[in-house]
Amino acid sequence: MTTVDTERVPDAAVARRPARVRVLWLLAGVAVLAAAMLASVVLGSRNVAWADVWAALGGAQGTLEEAAVAKRIPRTLLAMLIGAALALSGAVMQGVTRNPLADPGILGVNMGASLAVVCGVAFLGLSSPTAYIWVAMGGAAVSAVFVYTVGSLGRGGATPLKVALAGAATSAAFASLVSAVVLPRNDIAGGFRLWQVGGVGGGSYERIGQVLPFLAAGFAICLLSARGLNSLALGDDVAAGLGERVAVVRATAALGAVVLCGASTAVAGPIAFVGLLVPHACRLLVGVDHRWLLPSTVLAGAALLTFSDVVGRVLARPQEVEVGIVTAIIGAPFFIHIVRRQKVREL
Template sequence: MTLPEPVTQPEPAAVTDRLPDAALVRRPARVRLLWLLVVVVVLAALMVASVALGSRSVSWGDVWVALGGAEGSLEQAAVTKRIPRTLLAVVVGAALGLAGGVMQGVTRNPLADPGILGVNMGASLSVVTAVAFFGLTSPTGYVWVAMAGAAASAVFVYAIGSLGRGRATPLKLALAGAVTSAAFASLVSAVILPRNDISGSFRLWQIGGVGGASYERIGQILPFVAVGFAVCLLSARALNSLALGDELAAGLGERVAVIRATAALGAVVLCGAATAVAGPIGFVGLVVPHACRLLVGVDHRWLLPFSALVGAALLTAADVVGRVVARPEDIEVGIVTALIGAPFFIHIVRRQKVRDL
């Protein structure tokens, strides 16, 4: 007598459709470590390329001599100026990539991004307003004001996305963020255009870029970036619980509201610091976490550090591309990341099921 084969119940379609492709595959530790090595090597190569490539051709000999502090020729002087620009691209890219990964984890929204949700533009509006009407001149003050604007914008967008029937769905948040970003961008232009004394300095800053970097500017944001990194990375394990759903996370002993507030605070600090020094650079926080999930899966203990490294690599590569394709002029990294991120955003939207949006 043969026993009938047990019948397994398939997972509900509503659940499996919401799982990202990367969640269906468990990444072994050795695979993750291999990808970590690859990403670190790529980032190092991009940093060397960022120092060597630009409007002026620089030999590798001049690069090594300039790294020692020499400025005996124009080539070596160019390398000396590119070093802080490269470091700023790494810091800002890492901050935006990590902030995007945290925002997607906090909201469980695949469309979450500091640019799409209006966080970066809120930080920009607060900085421009403080400079134009309150005479703000301190670079450290820029960071505090930018963080306040980023936080206020995040709360505003989430409140708008929560209106009406149902919860704050990914599409509602994306639409609320897009409308808020457009409105804030118009307000930024309205504040800057009548002010000839500040319009020149803020014109390129509005686009988002790392040109004009200096060690002093990097040093001013490093404490804030370090705090944001620490808060976000320490929230990784709790974000794994949050990904299971609020009720299950609460059943596991997690304080859901505290997790969300703490992780979101870390992301806001990173966005505010990055925007204060480099302007509103978009789409890095959207593209990077999705790419990292394909490499290391959805475990935030791996995903968040990888998002920081890949974000640094992406922004450094974008800066190199912007300097090379339009010699001797520069294309700001905000334009390059938009060209990369906008099609990716459309692709993510098209992949989502209508009922999930």
């Protein structure tokens, strides 16, 4: 086999869909995301007319409808960013571990970030949103390493079910610790109860500006890891034989996933199942090539969380159902389906 042939093996091995079909699916994702954005701006506890939307986009806030639109725009942008980040994080985690059950929520990474933020506020007196993000990323990284280490113990190494069970147990333990820290502290309990559920109701341009640099870095790292993830999909030995530095590729991609997960959790709370549901759905549409899969998960994740936020606002008017509850209702049956599949051992 020539050097040129060797370099092309990963791309040839993962080419499962014609490029035209993939492009069409990406364009469809853009259209769905645009529809979700419009629905998020128009629908809610108070529906608004298109005239109010255009007036609010021009800066007008003279009526209740225009003020509602002005408030929904940053909320919509935050929902898109968080949904895209969680979906991309899940897709990269699945690629790094070759585990179809990998998801920031299922593996306990979200709750690790949550526990770190709660402890930082309660014991260290953290008050800066930027500090929340750094602490959350650290907690997410420690949780990810801990769960993978526990899931690797025993015969067979880190099988998908063992890692998922370790993640579920760790997530439950961390959730209990979060409650133990928050409940005695009346000064922080009220705000953290809503944050723990997961939601984007507090979206603002200021909050977006604080988290955007971290998310941008995470997006860049993950998307640039696509070719390396294609090589890892062939197995560590084959990837090493093709010249990939397996440990570096895996660590770099995992870093990007942890940054996305930690930053998202810091601003929106622990939202589960987006990172599980979206990559599996996109894999059916565009195939397993990560150069196409990762961008498609970004679009689909943004659309899913934005639509879920709209459903939560419309479902219980004039109250709201937090988006974390909506995604749990959607994702839990899908998780059960994945667990029951016969080919759940590896991607």
